[in-house]
Amino acid sequence: MPGDPLTDVLSQQVLADLQEAVGVDWVFSDPHRLLVYEADAQTAHTRPPQAVALPATTHEASALAKALHRHGVPMIPRGAGTGLSGGAVALQGGVVVGTSRMTRILEVDPGNRRALVQSGVLNSDLNAAAAPHGLYYAPDPSSQSACTIGGNVAENSGGPHCLKYGVTSRYITGLRVVLPDGDVTWLGGQGRETGSFDLVGLFVGSEGCFGLATEVEVALLPLPEAARTLLAIFETVEDAGRAVTAIISRGLLPAALEIVDRNTIRAVEASIFAAGYPTDAGAALVVEFDGVEAGLEPHAEEAARCCLDAGAREVRRARSDEERMALWKGRKKAFGAMGRLAPDLLVQDATVPRTRLPEVLARISEIAQRFDLQVANVFHAGDGNLHPNLVFDRRDPDETRRVEQASAEIMTACVEAGGTITGEHGVGVDKRKYMHLVFSPAELEVLRGVKKAFDPQGLCNPGKVLPDAPEAS
């Protein structure tokens, strides 16, 4: 008898088949152990899975997927659970298939500037393995010391350095994939540039809806020779925004352009992560250039001038790696520090064209005021990716409701400014309700069809990304 997602009961036969696939030690359904898997880092959506299974190899993952498929039980792929859109939660029941045992770096191949890793390898571990060869893996989401490459593939993760280097999709050259029916296939890889449909590009960012990537081939870049980092302090976030526009308009291409606003600075400075940002400032802007030593100094000079012209009260320069880390600290620790502000934090994520940032920020501030909420902004200003974070207390139903309403208005404001509902955190469950803001019914229908091409039975991470299909009339 197949497991029934609605009653949370997985039959002994299903459990036995899962154990057969990955070994008895690596399947569990004990409610206490399942609790860890009831949510990802976006804790608004919770539900424990019916079981968790942890394959160690592609072969095991394939056997597992075949068993689940045979029994009609949903498969929910999961990396480290650092996702911020509820993408790895078993909201419709099913079995979480975790990659935490697939942590082998299979090959670092400096001659071809590539690496082949199992999908459970941490982003920072890949970088540690590449560094001795003078190479690195460019996408650097803030969670990189905890998140997995497989998770980065599922979310098409970004990070502060996307302005110059682009997002995850650019660096994934091949994927070994267990399809929802358990078949194993390679998409791309081995320099196999076939020049037709880019199935690798389609799989990246599919949020676990097309299958489980078990091995990932990535492109590595040579570590930049040198870097220059500036921190500019502004009276207002609008001034910081104008500095960003000035820098880009001069034809400069920094590796990163990051802004934190007043509320964020205050949270950071009041926390154990205090970075020495002035608490009376309206905003702080981190500007970083990297590349060949020869070009860096003039670029940094010019950017500093842009900041001063835009009204910066001071520009700090890092002269060593240590100083560089110190300048970055207030930005990198922002999310950790926000924990001080209130019991709950809604980490928002949206993108607007860079030039629309000042007006969108003003609108966000107006929305927050109207709903009597505190918002702390952290954003990748170079690529228009905003994180307006709303602090609240989930135990207060009225405040929780206001946070939801404000979020919806913020999303609409970003889309109206020519942007989109998520820049790097994904749709997951959290943003299904906003998909109609960016896709027409016809486009949603095609997206459903694309999902169906990979997963005709609808068993792979069901209920994610796509809003429910309209009832046939």
Place this chain on the structure above:
Amino acid sequence: MTGSLRSLLEEMVSPGTLLREGEGAEWAADGAAPAAILAPSSEEEIGRLLERASLEGWKVLPAGYGRWPAGGGPVEVDLVISTRRLRGMEHYEPADLTFTAGGGISLSSLAQATEAQGQWLPLDPPGGYEGSLGAAVATGVGGPLRQWYGPPRDHVLGLTVVSGDGRVLRWGGRVVKNVAGFDVTRLCIGSWGALGIITSVSARLFPLPEVDATVVLEGADATSLLPQARAMALSSLPLAAVELLDPLGWGETGSGGPAALVLRLLGSRDEVDAMEARVRRELRGQDTLRRLGDEESRAFHQRLGLWEEGAELVLRLAALPTLLGDVVGLVEEWQAALEGLSTRGEPQVSMAAHVGAGILRVALSGISSSDGSFQGWTDPVLGLRGAMEGMGGSLTVSSGPATLVREVGTWGSGGREVALLRALKNQFDPQGILVPGRVVR
């Protein structure tokens, strides 16, 4: 059939859309010209045409300016629909470093518009700058600049695509970071017209470099220059292009002559001078190293963009970059084995490698036999493909005589991927009217 189809179309489209008979001979496949060539002036008109074509079963080839007539392999179609009248700049905000333009804009007019603002789209696909942006995206093929900037998939932010059954679909947007929904934009890049007609493209731009310099190191042949080429492709310098050409001169100079390693250096004057000094140090003892000036460099790369022009057969061999030496060796052996074939004259073989990407293009001319046919070429091409696939690589036929391409296929074989491709195509083109047989057989 042809006459009645033309009169049907005449009633459907706005004046000027249906080209006159005899125009567009470049799209004749196997001597059988399509019944009509249309250049609609709006995506709605393309939508109406495709909707009707789906109902009637008219087969369609999407096109720009006909710069890739044989690209993707020969297909037999009733209609060619060109995007050449959708060539406007729809949105351009220089401070955003992004733009949106009609799929029919030529790369040269795009360059004109962006260069005026000190920006550029660093794409240099085969076919040169007179081809359309839409075609560059639909083929997804990068040129030498992919060494630093990557192929088209790394530049495109969003697309408007009219599906095979006439739906106008918008994917992605004009922001650099966008993970809403599945990445259909990436799927359409390199779809060779099989999923829809690209009517609009949004992409990111880069600051136009102050200096565009080229450094050339000549040598006897590709093999002798390979160690230096590999060293440059793996150097920590941000070199914009690392190309290996054998021979350096092509087309007008014919075969023979020296081979060359060509490096393109872009950046501020300081950066480029520093890079050149480093290149000279790292290639020390190479006294034949010479630097072209800004203008000479640009002209050189313009011509390099047309490298495939005039060849009778162009093969694209891809493998891991460390295997490039083996691939060159394979082609040389293969070339020697070709001598038994009866050709009109001495066949000429030119090679051009994107060294960092591990891609070797092989252009052949003078290979038809005296009766103008290409008899005997099927087995050698299939043999070379087999050898490439044996080393984990691939062989794509970029262009060639229709009869030959039909026999060997443009792409190699695929496994489960083929079933996926078919299921995906079905979502966009349920009646299968777009480039039937291409990509998905």
